[in-house]
Amino acid sequence: MSAIKVDIWSDVQCPWCYIGKRKFETALAGFDGEVNVEYHSFELAPDTPVDFDGSPKDYLAQRKGVSPEQVDQMLSRVTGIAASVGLDYDYDHVHQTNTIKAHELLHYAKSQGRQLDMKERLLKAYFVDGRHVGRIEDLADLAAEIGLDRAEVVQVLTENTYLADVKADVAQAAAYGINGVPFFVFDEKYGVSGAQDPATFANVLEQVEREKTQQESVK
Amino acid sequence: MTEPITSPLTIVGDPSAAVCEGDFCEIPEHHEQAIVNRRLDDDRI
Numbered sequence: 001m002s003a004i005k006v007d008i009w010s011d012v013q014c015p016w017c018y019i020g021k022r023k024f025e026t027a028l029a030g031f032d033g034e035v036n037v038e039y040h041s042f043e044l045a046p047d048t049p050v051d052f053d054g055s056p057k058d059y060l061a062q063r064k065g066v067s068p069e070q071v072d073q074m075l076s077r078v079t080g081i082a083a084s085v086g087l088d089y090d091y092d093h094v095h096q097t098n099t100i101k102a103h104e105l106l107h108y109a110k111s112q113g114r115q116l117d118m119k120e121r122l123l124k125a126y127f128v129d130g131r132h133v134g135r136i137e138d139l140a141d142l143a144a145e146i147g148l149d150r151a152e153v154v155q156v157l158t159e160n161t162y163l164a165d166v167k168a169d170v171a172q173a174a175a176y177g178i179n180g181v182p183f184f185v186f187d188e189k190y191g192v193s194g195a196q197d198p199a200t201f202a203n204v205l206e207q208v209e210r211e212k213t214q215q216e217s218v219k
Numbered sequence: 220m221t222e223p224i225t226s227p228l229t230i231v232g233d234p235s236a237a238v239c240e241g242d243f244c245e246i247p248e249h250h251e252q253a254i255v256n257r258r259l260d261d262d263r264i
Contacts, residue, residue, distance in 0.1 A: 193236060
């Protein structure tokens with residue numbers, strides 16, 4: 001039977017995207033069928049400067065008028081939920097930034113067959129390691145850490161080689177009516193929004209597999 | 220460039236699951252209770 005395709009729209013600085021990724025991976029680990037996963041670009045805050053001088057706490061306080069106490073409470077809750085899926089978020093060292101170059105890097109990594117590794121490295125870099133994921137030199141370092149060609153990464157990011165692919169992903173998200181991330185699309189048919197429990201993802205995978213089995217049995 | 224796929228999706232799953240929209244990430248209230256329930260199920264509380 002052909003593999004199930006799962007397209008995932010996500011942003012590098014989306015806390016629910018990393019949490020949802022872990023929950024989806026838990027479902028995948030318990031699923032027998034073949035699944036091909038591809039990540040797509042979604043920019044939550046495209047107007048954020050690359051060198052925003054501050055943390056998410058500063059960003060929310062400055063841009064959204066949320067009080068520091070409220071931000072502390074929100075981040076504490078997200079950190080607790082992340083910990084429940086094994087992720088050690090460190091908001092004291094997160095660098096709020098613009099993620100357009102990170103998305104271009106993910107498309108370059110896809111062209112090299114390494115998109116899943118790059119996605120995981122970028123999310124961990126941002127939420128756990130306190131690394132910068134907006135500047136070309138920092139992104140090239142991260143790419144080199146997973147074995148990609150650092151000089152080539154600098155070149156493609158400087159020349160905006162994959163910018164059109166990022167924009168195409170954003171256009172596809174709009175065509176699907178996607179307003180928030182993470183968003184999972186199964187075989188271009190079922191949409192699942194948010195960091196759902198693993199059982200939800202498992203149920204959809206099993207449903208899609210049943211339907212594919214039925215379709216292929218009548219051919 | 221390939222034209223976007225416009226066929227509608229069938230939306231499944233919990234409609235109140237946590238998402239980030241714009242530059243703000245909501246935290247559904249039910250999440251805390253869900254974690255407490257899970258820990259109760261695991262006998263961790």
